[in-house]
Each structure stands twice: as structure tokens, then as C-alpha cells.
Amino acid sequence: MTHSSPAFRPAAALNWEETAPGVRRTLVAYNDDLLLVKVAFEAGAVGALHQHVHSQITYVESGEFEATVGGETRILKPGDSFYAAPNVPHGVVARQAGVLLDSFSPVREDFLPAAF
Template identity: 55%
Template sequence: MKYSTGSLIKSSEQEWEEVAPAIRRKITGYNDDLMMVLVSFEAGGVGEPHSHIHSQSTYVESGAFEVTIDGKTELLQQGDCFFVHPNIIHGVVCKSAGVLVDVFSPIREDFLR
């Protein structure tokens, strides 16, 4: 849902999309410059290593995740964050069920298809 002016968004009115085994996402809002996405993982869910042209900032809302960025891996838990520069390989493995809050700039147009 693209917003041209300020908007109030209720999570209960947004739908989850299954994107991989044990992983689903919900786009909460975006414009041409910025996108926020909730990504829910079951324990064992894997966000495969990948890269993209977008800057990404991620907040660990809940759970525990083994996060790998450019070959370095650390365990992050609720309240932790990570940042990924464009074109850097990164991925996650969910160790304890939880939710990541991803913010992208520019928007992930591939998520809208």
C-alpha cells in the first residue's frame, strides 16, 4: 500500500505473505524513497544469503537470529539491530521464533510484484 501523505497503519488490517518455508512478511507502508516490512520467522527459518542495491536497517523486534553480513556472523536478540550497505551479501538463520523489522531505501520494488 503506497502512501502519498502521512498515514496511520493498523497491523491488524495488513495481510501476511508467505515468502519461504517458516517465513512470512507484511509490508507496512512505503513511498518512492522508503519501505518498512515486518518479517516473521519460525525457529529454523532461513533468510538465504543474498545482496541487493538497497540500504537496509533491521531491528530485532523479538526472537533470536544468527545474522551474517559480509562473512561475519553474530547472534542478535530482541532489541538488537543491524545495517547492511548496498550490494553486501547478508542472511539470517532464526534460532528462536521472532520478527524482524526491515527498512529499505530505496523501496524493494521486487516485493510489490
């Protein structure tokens, strides 16, 4: 099955879902090869340590995060980023409320709406 978001998606049209206490996400754009997700964190919220088969690049849009990738932990601020290779454990803790942009390749089908 082929997946794709519309060519244009105004911010007002994005649907947010709560994924953990103090964490919510919305799918910005995607196709079978690539997915961009916006994730908003309240201060103290946790993106639990996990791993998956997808390549992931995360960009800090706002806030401050303690990020762990493959056993190494760093403090990330706006403009910083990290790369998590496939099957490498990674996670974050929001030291301040903020927003991350997560990109995945290929698309994470488990994130797509049930309509697909």
C-alpha cells in the first residue's frame, strides 16, 4: 500500500494526539520513504528510551532536552539535533517545555492514521 500526505498541510489542519503524559505529536508530512513528526513536550515529560528499525533525525525547535542515543547523553537546545541509527536505543527528557521535529526513514507505519 502506498502512503502519502497532501502536498500542503496548514498548521491549523494538523491533528494532535497524546502519546504519553505531557507528550503529544502530529504528523506533518509523509510518504512511504519519509515521515516528519512534530512532538510537543511539557517540562519534565519523557520520551522513553526505545529503538526501532527506522533511521531517525531529531531537530530541537524549542525548549531544552536531555537526549540519550546509544548510551551517550547530551543536553540539546534550539537548533541542536541528533541522529539515531536503526536499532540504536534513544530517548529524551524535557528539561524545559519544547518541541522536537522527528524525521524517520522509511515511514513509520505504526504512526499513520488507522484509515490506512
